[in-house]
Amino acid sequence: MGMTHIVDRRLNGKNKSAVNRERFLRRYRHHIKKAVSDAVHRRSITDLEHGEKVSIPSRDIDEPVFHHGQGGHREMVHPGNQEFVAGDRLPKPEGGGGQGQGQGQASPDGEGMDEFAFQITQEEFLNFLFDDLELPNLVRKKLKDTETFNYVRSGFSTQGVPAKLDVVRSLRGAHARRLGLGGARRKKIREMEEQLAALKAAPEELDAAFSHEDQIKALEDEIARLKANVKRIPFIDEIDLRYRQHLKQPKPATSAVMFCLMDVSGSMTQMHKDTAKRFFLLLYLFLKKNYKKIDVVFIRHHTSAKEVDEEEFFYSRETGGTIVSSALKLMHRIIESRYSPAEWNIYAAQASDGDNWNDDSPVCGKLLTESILPLVQYFAYVEITPQDHQMLWHEYEQVQARFPESFAQQQIADPSEIYPVFRQLFERKAA
Amino acid sequence: MNNTPGHSTTQDSQGPAPRVPVSTGSEWTFDLIRQYDEEIAKCAAEFGLDTYPNQVEVISAEQMMDAYSSVGMPVGYNHWSFGKQFLSTSKGYQRGQMGLAYEIVINSDPCIAYLMEENTLPMQALVIAHACYGHNSFFKGNYLFRTWTDASAIIDYLVFARNYISDCEQRHGVDAVEEILDSCHALMNHGVDRYKRPAPISAEKEALRQEEREEYLQRRVNDLWRTIPKPDNDEDPANRKQRYPEEPQENILYFMEKNAPLLETWQREIIRIVRKLAQYFYPQRQTQVMNEGWATFWHYTLLNRMYEKGLVTDGFMLEFLQSHTAVVYQPPFNSPWYSGINPYTLGFSIFTDLRRICESPTDEDREWFPDIAGSDWLKTLHFAMGNFKDESFIQQFLSPKVMRDLKLFAIEDDDQEDSYKVSAIHDEPGYRELREKLARQYNLSYRDPNIQVWNVDVRGDRSLTLRHVPVDRVPLGKDTEEVLRHAHRLWGFDVHLESVDEGTLKGEYHCPQKPPSAS
Numbered sequence: 001m002g003m004t005h006i007v008d009r010r011l012n013g014k015n016k017s018a019v020n021r022e023r024f025l026r027r028y029r030h031h032i033k034k035a036v037s038d039a040v041h042r043r044s045i046t047d048l049e050h051g052e053k054v055s056i057p058s059r060d061i062d063e064p065v066f067h068h069g070q071g072g073h074r075e076m077v078h079p080g081n082q083e084f085v086a087g088d089r090l091p092k093p094e095g096g097g098g099q100g101q102g103q104g105q106a107s108p109d110g111e112g113m114d115e116f117a118f119q120i121t122q123e124e125f126l127n128f129l130f131d132d133l134e135l136p137n138l139v140r141k142k143l144k145d146t147e148t149f150n151y152v153r154s155g156f157s158t159q160g161v162p163a164k165l166d167v168v169r170s171l172r173g174a175h176a177r178r179l180g181l182g183g184a185r186r187k188k189i190r191e192m193e194e195q196l197a198a199l200k201a202a203p204e205e206l207d208a209a210f211s212h213e214d215q216i217k218a219l220e221d222e223i224a225r226l227k228a229n230v231k232r233i234p235f236i237d238e239i240d241l242r243y244r245q246h247l248k249q250p251k252p253a254t255s256a257v258m259f260c261l262m263d264v265s266g267s268m269t270q271m272h273k274d275t276a277k278r279f280f281l282l283l284y285l286f287l288k289k290n291y292k293k294i295d296v297v298f299i300r301h302h303t304s305a306k307e308v309d310e311e312e313f314f315y316s317r318e319t320g321g322t323i324v325s326s327a328l329k330l331m332h333r334i335i336e337s338r339y340s341p342a343e344w345n346i347y348a349a350q351a352s353d354g355d356n357w358n359d360d361s362p363v364c365g366k367l368l369t370e371s372i373l374p375l376v377q378y379f380a381y382v383e384i385t386p387q388d389h390q391m392l393w394h395e396y397e398q399v400q401a402r403f404p405e406s407f408a409q410q411q412i413a414d415p416s417e418i419y420p421v422f423r424q425l426f427e428r429k430a431a
Numbered sequence: 432m433n434n435t436p437g438h439s440t441t442q443d444s445q446g447p448a449p450r451v452p453v454s455t456g457s458e459w460t461f462d463l464i465r466q467y468d469e470e471i472a473k474c475a476a477e478f479g480l481d482t483y484p485n486q487v488e489v490i491s492a493e494q495m496m497d498a499y500s501s502v503g504m505p506v507g508y509n510h511w512s513f514g515k516q517f518l519s520t521s522k523g524y525q526r527g528q529m530g531l532a533y534e535i536v537i538n539s540d541p542c543i544a545y546l547m548e549e550n551t552l553p554m555q556a557l558v559i560a561h562a563c564y565g566h567n568s569f570f571k572g573n574y575l576f577r578t579w580t581d582a583s584a585i586i587d588y589l590v591f592a593r594n595y596i597s598d599c600e601q602r603h604g605v606d607a608v609e610e611i612l613d614s615c616h617a618l619m620n621h622g623v624d625r626y627k628r629p630a631p632i633s634a635e636k637e638a639l640r641q642e643e644r645e646e647y648l649q650r651r652v653n654d655l656w657r658t659i660p661k662p663d664n665d666e667d668p669a670n671r672k673q674r675y676p677e678e679p680q681e682n683i684l685y686f687m688e689k690n691a692p693l694l695e696t697w698q699r700e701i702i703r704i705v706r707k708l709a710q711y712f713y714p715q716r717q718t719q720v721m722n723e724g725w726a727t728f729w730h731y732t733l734l735n736r737m738y739e740k741g742l743v744t745d746g747f748m749l750e751f752l753q754s755h756t757a758v759v760y761q762p763p764f765n766s767p768w769y770s771g772i773n774p775y776t777l778g779f780s781i782f783t784d785l786r787r788i789c790e791s792p793t794d795e796d797r798e799w800f801p802d803i804a805g806s807d808w809l810k811t812l813h814f815a816m817g818n819f820k821d822e823s824f825i826q827q828f829l830s831p832k833v834m835r836d837l838k839l840f841a842i843e844d845d846d847q848e849d850s851y852k853v854s855a856i857h858d859e860p861g862y863r864e865l866r867e868k869l870a871r872q873y874n875l876s877y878r879d880p881n882i883q884v885w886n887v888d889v890r891g892d893r894s895l896t897l898r899h900v901p902v903d904r905v906p907l908g909k910d911t912e913e914v915l916r917h918a919h920r921l922w923g924f925d926v927h928l929e930s931v932d933e934g935t936l937k938g939e940y941h942c943p944q945k946p947p948s949a950s
Binding site: 003076082087088117 | 491852
């Protein structure tokens with residue numbers, strides 16, 4: 001026959017549907033964003049390893065067509081008759097549900113039939129999350145160069161300091177150069193010496209016109225000249241020198257600790273906390289790109305500070321006034337006892353609505369400038385309030401003036417500003 | 432794995448034909464696929480199956496999901512609805528709720544069939560027999576496909592459509608194109624010519640005439656609207672009464688493409704593409720039972736023939752029969768798995784019984800099928816395959832025996848009665864009625880509501896009126912408003928839809944919706 005053509009298509013692209021899938025996600029981005037945003041409430045800020053299941057009400061994604069509705073006179077033929085005979089009457093189900101299809105059917109996994117559920121990947125999850133924060137694409141900038149470096153060998157160079165001179169390599173080079181420059185001459189010398197030996201060994205010619213003496217003399221002169229020549233090749237030359245070269249590579253210090261400081265006094269609403277959570281989340285993601293191991297320390301405070309777990313940090317309610325310095329003091333104590341700055345890169349983010357006891361703000365400024373900022377890589381303060389600044393902000397302005405490298409503060413009035421603010425805070429400072 | 436070379440143990444001495452199976456293991460190789468295909472092709476030739484050349488493509492499960500989600504189009508334009516399809520397919524597959532269909536076959540010349548790499552060898556053979564010889568010969572032989580589709584041109588046309596639409600996306604933005612496609616898809620079932628034979632599709636001509644047509648189309652539309660007298664000056668009642676179009680138009684998309692006042696040319700082109708595809712798929716919608724029945728009948732017959740020739744082993748047959756049985760399983764109406772009549776079962780049963788009627792007719796068969804009983808079964812089956820669609824096929828060939836075997840019965844559901852009525856069952860007085868009712872169920876003009884373009888108010892507000900003619904008082908479903916919004920998007924002016932049953936108005940829909948007073 002031979003009419004059949006068999007083709008192996010398995011190696012062809014398999015993601016033919018990728019564009020259509022992307023179109024779908026794009027069309028339902030509002031639904032998905034909401035699901036993502038709900039998931040952020042549910043999830044721990046360190047739990048970003050997986051995607052998310054998204055459900056959309058089926059009616060929102062149905063593609064409408066003209067079709068028949070309920071009612072009128074219909075007839076349907078069915079298989080599997082057991083006891084019916086023509087003319088039998090069967091009661092209609094209560095409520096006139098009609099054909100009984102599609103209504104009230106629960107799928108086995110508890111997902112309603114009227115939900116269209118699907119999975120988005122981790123990457124898509126993050127994209128949607130940051131899309132909500134008006135994030136064009138995830139932070140790719142480095143905060144600022146980390147303090148420790150690795151020196152990595154990166155071959156040899158012809159320039160360098162004497163301390164880095166590689167003797168073996170230099171001498172090998174010199175040897176090669178000497179061979180290269182003298183080789184041809186040495187070969188010539190060897191040949192002439194053989195001729196010379198041959199001449200000397202040969203019996204003297206009778207004819208004086210062919211006397212060996214002249215020839216021997218000429219050869220000897222030439223040999224002497226060549227040898228002198230060879231000798232003039234320097235044993236080692238400037239160009240033979242090789243220096244070991246090292247590249248300074250920033251060493252990603254393998255561990256970092258991130259302090260999350262948050263005011264949980266009565267004036268901080270859940271909305272404030274959610275905004276703060278997203279901010280902390282961004283910081284976490286950002287650090288995760290640079291460090292292998294990240295510890296997160298949650299410190300919440302009102303009039304006194306306490307180290308807590310994440311759940312309590314974001315979701316427990318407190319009332320009362322605010323003494324910010326209590327948190328800073330606690331942070332300092334924790335650094336001293338557990339996170340030696342020699343081994344840990346320390347980052348801190350503080351979120352508050354700006355309230356503080358006025359007497360306390362100068363204390364905060366002092367604590368920061370004297371004991372904390374010298375220890376940390378970076379300290380970011382976000383004030384989540386649409387209102388005017390209070391004492392704390394003004395105090396921190398002075399801190400910022402003194403430590404422009406490691407301290408920054410910004411105000412967030414609306415969740416959509418989180419990312420821009422984050423960017424401003426973590427922009428690479430012009431060198 | 433269990434490739435035992437010394438397999439042929441029993442039939443060494445006795446038995447007329449020594450059984451030399453093509454293979455004994457269950458792992459496939461390209462070579463084996465080729466050998467099986469050759470043997471199946473020989474069997475198919477014995478039965479006179481006439482096919483397009485085959486192109487068998489081996490693909491992975493992921494690729495199968497891709498193929499699946501593009502409604503079987505090997506090259507598709509991009510649209511979110513295909514992405515939705517893909518998401519639900521892959522979800523079902525990953526959870527193991529759904530085995531992927533093991534075959535997709537494209538009505539093209541050469542006929543493209545996909546084999547999934549995960550399948551065992553017997554499954555691959557089944558798919559080859561089913562798709563490459565069953566469906567393929569149906570595509571080539573059935574009158575609907577012969578008259579309405581052009582197998583040799585479809586792939587090129589799909590490529591053309593894809594490129595055209597992606598060009599439009601570049602030029603006009605993804606959103607603008609998506610809107611038009613959404614609206615076209617909503618009206619796709621009403622974008623086919625049911626009676627008129629359409630011009631065959633040709634990508635080449637489309638591309639060539641593109642620019643020409645752009646101008647022409649626009650001019651035509653302009654002409655229609657230019658020749659209109661100024662609004663409301665024409666008081667002549669005769670003129671007022673004259674409708675445009677003069678006859679109702681069944682192809683709503685075609686009407687939009689040619690007459691919608693505000694569309695840009697590229698938008699008209701997209702409408703055209705969608706309706707061309709609707710037309711291409713239309714025969715498939717009309718021949719589901721026949722097409723699947725025919726393919727199932729042939730994979731069953733061909734592989735049994737292979738077995739008779741000793742080309743396949745008992746193990747092969749067991750695996751094959753297990754799949755075959757699953758395919759033709761018909762859950763009864765009261766089963767939780769019941770979701771209507773399984774077209775594979777119905778089609779397979781009819782074709783199988785047709786062969787029986789030819790080969791060993793009973794008195795009943797002679798009475799019911801005097802022309803067919805005892806005739807040459809191959810000729811009769813080919814005739815049945817070639818000249819009918821589901822509706823007429825059932826009307827013509829559904830035998831009392833099949834009705835009995837499937838225990839068919841008809842239920843009447845009338846909203847004016849407070850109980851259902853069993854109107855006919857598989858017994859002597861019921862056969863004819865049952866057959867008629869089942870046939871009607873497959874009539875597409877009964878399945879899709881009958882909605883046609885009725886009138887354009889060319890002298891007034893340019894509104895478009897569609898008319899729905901209910902059958903058996905069945906009203907329109909709840910998507911109607913939504914679809915009307917899509918019609919409105921294409922038309923650009925008010926769109927009305929009236930349900931008119933024997934001269935009385937049963938319901939109306941308007942887009943934009945009429946102010947409060949209307950219900």
